[in-house]
Amino acid sequence: xxxxxxxxxxxxxxxxxGEVLENARIGYETCGELNADGTNAILVAHYFSGSSHCxxxxxxxxxxxxxxxxxxxxxxxxxxxxxxxxxxxxLCNLFPSDSNIITTGPATLNPSTGRPFGSRFPVVSxxxxxxxxxxxxxxxxxxxxxxxxxxxxxxxxxxxxxxxFPNDVERVIAVISPGLSAEAYLIARLNSWCCPIYLDPDFxxxxxxxGVKPLAGVRQSFKLVNLDSxxxxxxxxxxxxxxxxxxxxxxxxxxxxxxxxRFLDEIGALRADLVDANSxxxxxxxxxxxxxxxxxDRLRARFLFIPAKSDLLMFxxxxxxxxxxxxxxxxxxxxxxxxxxxxHLDGLTxxxxxxxxxxxxxxSNV
Amino acid sequence: xxxxxxxxxxxxxxxxxGEVLENARIGYETCGELNADGTNAILVAHYFSGSSHCxxxxxxxxxxxxxxxxxxxxxxxxxxxxxxxxxxxxLCNLFPSDSNIITTGPATLNPSTGRPFGSRFPVVSxxxxxxxxxxxxxxxxxxxxxxxxxxxxxxxxxxxxxxxFPNDVERVIAVISPGLSAEAYLIARLNSWCCPIYLDPDFxxxxxxxGVKPLAGVRQSFKLVNLDSxxxxxxxxxxxxxxxxxxxxxxxxxxxxxxxxRFLDEIGALRADLVDANSxxxxxxxxxxxxxxxxxDRLRARFLFIPAKSDLLMFxxxxxxxxxxxxxxxxxxxxxxxxxxxxHLDGLTxxxxxxxxxxxxxxSNV
Numbered sequence: 001x002x003x004x005x006x007x008x009x010x011x012x013x014x015x016x017x018g019e020v021l022e023n024a025r026i027g028y029e030t031c032g033e034l035n036a037d038g039t040n041a042i043l044v045a046h047y048f049s050g051s052s053h054c055x056x057x058x059x060x061x062x063x064x065x066x067x068x069x070x071x072x073x074x075x076x077x078x079x080x081x082x083x084x085x086x087x088x089x090x091l092c093n094l095f096p097s098d099s100n101i102i103t104t105g106p107a108t109l110n111p112s113t114g115r116p117f118g119s120r121f122p123v124v125s126x127x128x129x130x131x132x133x134x135x136x137x138x139x140x141x142x143x144x145x146x147x148x149x150x151x152x153x154x155x156x157x158x159x160x161x162x163x164x165f166p167n168d169v170e171r172v173i174a175v176i177s178p179g180l181s182a183e184a185y186l187i188a189r190l191n192s193w194c195c196p197i198y199l200d201p202d203f204x205x206x207x208x209x210x211g212v213k214p215l216a217g218v219r220q221s222f223k224l225v226n227l228d229s230x231x232x233x234x235x236x237x238x239x240x241x242x243x244x245x246x247x248x249x250x251x252x253x254x255x256x257x258x259x260x261x262r263f264l265d266e267i268g269a270l271r272a273d274l275v276d277a278n279s280x281x282x283x284x285x286x287x288x289x290x291x292x293x294x295x296x297d298r299l300r301a302r303f304l305f306i307p308a309k310s311d312l313l314m315f316x317x318x319x320x321x322x323x324x325x326x327x328x329x330x331x332x333x334x335x336x337x338x339x340x341x342x343x344h345l346d347g348l349t350x351x352x353x354x355x356x357x358x359x360x361x362x363x364s365n366v
Numbered sequence: 367x368x369x370x371x372x373x374x375x376x377x378x379x380x381x382x383x384g385e386v387l388e389n390a391r392i393g394y395e396t397c398g399e400l401n402a403d404g405t406n407a408i409l410v411a412h413y414f415s416g417s418s419h420c421x422x423x424x425x426x427x428x429x430x431x432x433x434x435x436x437x438x439x440x441x442x443x444x445x446x447x448x449x450x451x452x453x454x455x456x457l458c459n460l461f462p463s464d465s466n467i468i469t470t471g472p473a474t475l476n477p478s479t480g481r482p483f484g485s486r487f488p489v490v491s492x493x494x495x496x497x498x499x500x501x502x503x504x505x506x507x508x509x510x511x512x513x514x515x516x517x518x519x520x521x522x523x524x525x526x527x528x529x530x531f532p533n534d535v536e537r538v539i540a541v542i543s544p545g546l547s548a549e550a551y552l553i554a555r556l557n558s559w560c561c562p563i564y565l566d567p568d569f570x571x572x573x574x575x576x577g578v579k580p581l582a583g584v585r586q587s588f589k590l591v592n593l594d595s596x597x598x599x600x601x602x603x604x605x606x607x608x609x610x611x612x613x614x615x616x617x618x619x620x621x622x623x624x625x626x627x628r629f630l631d632e633i634g635a636l637r638a639d640l641v642d643a644n645s646x647x648x649x650x651x652x653x654x655x656x657x658x659x660x661x662x663d664r665l666r667a668r669f670l671f672i673p674a675k676s677d678l679l680m681f682x683x684x685x686x687x688x689x690x691x692x693x694x695x696x697x698x699x700x701x702x703x704x705x706x707x708x709x710h711l712d713g714l715t716x717x718x719x720x721x722x723x724x725x726x727x728x729x730s731n732v
Contacts, residue, residue: 017618123618184601184626188593191627195586199565220561227554232681235550241657251655252383252489254647258654260550261557281620288624289617291607312678315598 001056001073001080003029003066007102008136019122023111026132027089027102028052030140031072032080038143042078042362043133044068044087045150045157047348048283049094049225051101052087055080058100068151070352077355078362083146088133090153091124092282095274106206106278119206124282126153126160126290133157134165147362148301149173151347152314153283156182156290162303163295170366173358175306176347178314179322181291189228189313190284196220197277206278214277221280223268231310233341235260296329303333304361306354308346334361367422367439367446369395369432373468374502385488389477392498393455393468394418396506397438398446404509408444408728409499410434410453411516411523413714414649415460415591417467418453421446424466434517436718443721444728449512454499456519457490458648461640472572472644485572490648492519492526492656499523500531513728514667515539517713518680519649522548522656528669529661536732539724541672542713544680545688547657555594555679556650562586563643572644580643587646589634597676599707601626662695669699670727672720674712700727 010024029052034041044054047067055072057065071077072085093103106121137145148158148169155177162169178186197203200217208214243250244262257265303326307319316337323333336357340346376390395418400407410420413433421438423431437443438451459469472487503511514524514535521543528535544552563569566583574580609616610628623631669692673685682703689699702723706712 123620125617181607183598184605184607184624185596185598187607187624188601188626188630191624191630192590192593195562195589196565199562199582199586201567216565220565223561224558227558230551232549232551232683235554239550241547241550241553250651251491254489254651258550258553258557260554264554264557285616285620317598 001031002060003031003053003056003058005029005052005058005100005102008139010132010135013128013132015122016125016127017123021091021104021122024091024104024132025102026091026104026136028136029054029087031055031085032083034084034141038141039146040082041084041086041137041142041145043137043145043148043158043161044072044078044085045129045133045148045154046087046090047150047152047154048287049222050154051093051095051098052089053100054087055085067348068351071355071358077352077358079359083362084142086137086140086142088136090129090283091132092121092279092286094276094279094283095271096276096279097274105276106282107276118208118278121278121282123285125286126156127164129157129286130160130164133161145169147171147173149175151175151351152177152344153287156287159292160290162301163292163298166298166300169301171304171361172301173304173306173361174319175351176308176311176314176344177305177319177322178290179318180293180296180325182288183318186314187288190288193221193224194281194284196224197280203277206281208277215272218272218275218277218280219265219268221268222272222275223264226264226267228313229344231312231341231343233310234343239263296326296331299326299331302364302366303331304357305333305335306338306347306351306357307335308338308340308342308344308350310341310346311344313344367397368426369397369419369422369424371395371418371424371466371468374505376498376501379494379498381488382491382493383489387457387470387488390457390470390498391468392457392470392502394502395420395453397421397451398449400450400507404507405512406448407450407452407503407508407511409503409511409514409524409527410438410444410451411495411499411514411520412453412456413516413518413520414653415588416520417459417461417464418455419466420453421451433714434717437721437724443718443724445725449728450508452503452506452508454502456495456649457498458487458645458652460642460645460649461637462642462645463640471642472648473642484574484644487644487648489651491652492522493530495523495652496526496530499527511535513537513539515541517541517717518543518710519653522653525658526656528667529658529664532664532666535667537670537727538667539670539672539727540685541717542674542677542680542710543671543685543688544656545684546659546662546691548654549684552680553654556654559587559590560647560650562590563646569643572647574643581638584638584641584643584646585631585634587634588638588641589630592630592633594679595710597678597707597709599676600709605629662692662697665692665697668730668732669697670723671699671701672704672713672717672723673701674704674706674708674710674716676707676712677710679710
């Protein structure tokens with residue numbers, strides 16, 4: 001399946017923090033065909049370090065497909081012969097210099113200065129992402145979403161859609177979600193992703209330039225993102241206590257690493273030069289601020305929660321408690337737990353294990 | 367119970383890394399009386415950010431007692447009317463400038479230069495701590511340990527004792543332990559405690575001075591130590607989604623924090639000026655290197671593992687797997703799981719819940 005990145009311009013977007021964002025540009029991808037009455041659409045919202053590239057390939061020669069390609073496509077769980085899939089790049093996407101991502105954020109040039117907005121870019125929210133997606137959906141002729149879904153930050157957007165526009169969302173599939181709010185421990189974990197950036201002197205209060213940017217801080221930040229997204233079973237199986245170099249014993253020098261330390265350093269560094277540090281800070285804050293808890297009386301959609309059993313970032317109990325809370329006020333809410341020892345990442349790599357459950361849920365009456 | 371800090375000098379200590387440490391000074395505390403044949407001693411080894419102050423008070427006016435005072439004392443689980451308790455400050459203790467701690471590490475003055483050893487101080491190991499404790503024990507006339515115990519890093523020392531000196535240890539009580547080895551995921555978590563120090567420009571490769579030291583890095587490091595030591599239940603109950611200041615909404619500025627973020631910042635800063643960054647790096651490496659897995663055929667002691675149910679750093683399954691492994695080779699090994707939602711810290715604050723189990727284990731025949 002070949003997909004294309006397109007973009008949509010929003011002249012003025014009112015943000016929840018009170019500021020107005022001018023000339024926001026949003027990237028998006030679609031698969032399948034929208035039906036005549038505009039009611040067969042499924043929104044797939046992306047995770048923290050992801051993009052709208054949820055399925056298919058840009059070119060036939062691409063080595064990898066979109067992150068949920070295992071469940072999106074013809075005859076797959078989200079069947080693109082039946083449904084029209086829309087996915088949008090978030091505001092403040094972490095990879096503004098990736099040529100396949102179109103976003104508006106701190107790295108965007110401020111037309112009044114000719115330099116990036118940097119530290120002056122406002123705080124954004126999950127609600128702002130939903131507001132921007134709503135405009136893209138209207139532009140495409142979508143009248144109502146058959147379902148909204150996504151993993152992690154994507155699940156937050158799906159839930160936010162259901163409270164902001166209860167009449168336009170029939171089903172919510174919240175994969176590896178924090179439940180109805182980002183709770184205290186998650187808020188603190190997310191905070192730890194920002195600390196390395198603030199420690200890096202090249203951050204310069206957010207007013208760095210392309211020439212000198214907080215690369216060391218971003219690498220450490222991504223290392224923590226990766227560490228928080230895996231699980232002990234995976235780490236033990238992949239690395240155990242192996243050394244990074246077989247002749248360099250960690251017991252003799254602090255410079256000698258274990259293999260898992262080296263791996264996390266390398267993963268952290270892999271795309272760090274494409275990442276914008278100010279965008280990390282803003283996406284983290286958007287995640288921390290997520291809460292629909294006070295607005296659940298507005299809900300009309302039916303819910304399916306898909307936590308990962310070994311998730312150490314958004315624990316399965318978050319989803320179990322959320323489903324129970326929703327059922328207690330009469331909202332239909334099922335839970336399917338992804339088995340596995342891959343941690344939070346199972347919501348991406350092992351999602352096909354919930355394929356039948358997702359397909360049945362999409363077929364169900366609401 | 368009033369205790370006194372004493373010290374013991376070791377002219378030369380052979381370290382496992384190959385280097386010889388000269389003029390090591392080790393602080394220690396004791397409670398109770400050693401019996402005539404020197405066989406009623408219990409060693410209590412301390413955790414990462416702890417010291418030998420496991421029980422009692424230095425002065426009657428002290429606000430707090432030692433960290434395991436709830437189980438050590440007359441008629442308590444570790445009954446000092448029956449047992450003689452010894453506890454030693456580790457090499458490279460994190461708080462060399464705390465007047466109640468006596469340690470030898472990177473902050474110690476190098477007699478040949480008159481300046482701190484700093485980055486030149488060697489890598490130390492759990493085995494080195496045991497070797498130093500063995501000399502203190504000999505000096506005091508201890509012939510055999512009725513039991514060796516400790517939480518977290520203390521549990522590692524207890525297990526190391528039992529493989530290094532199998533004839534001198536009758537019982538091991540490993541509280542909130544990593545099992546028989548520090549596994550890959552723990553190695554990576556521990557690595558994350560070092561990263562903020564390396565990011566701080568004031569670290570200067572370990573050759574900082576008292577005037578300019580990596581305080582910001584140490585604060586972030588301690589923040590992570592604290593975060594890794596708690597649990598989601600505790601965080602939710604204590605802080606929820608409260609803001610640090612009721613009028614400063616985190617949704618409007620990155621400068622406005624949540625209450626749990628502020629708390630962790632304050633906890634991180636609380637004793638940071640007393641902490642030596644180079645010592646953090648060395649204790650972390652000692653923890654990462656811990657493994658008795660290849661030497662368990664030497665064991666003659668009986669084991670009791672006490673994991674904490676909600677521990678997110680040294681997961682209960684580490685202890686369950688270790689006990690199973692030991693039983694499979696004929697070593698007696700029981701497990702008592704501490705109920706609670708305090709995370710790793712339950713091994714300190716909730717240890718009294720295992721008081722009866724500990725007392726019975728100490729009374730049991732070996």
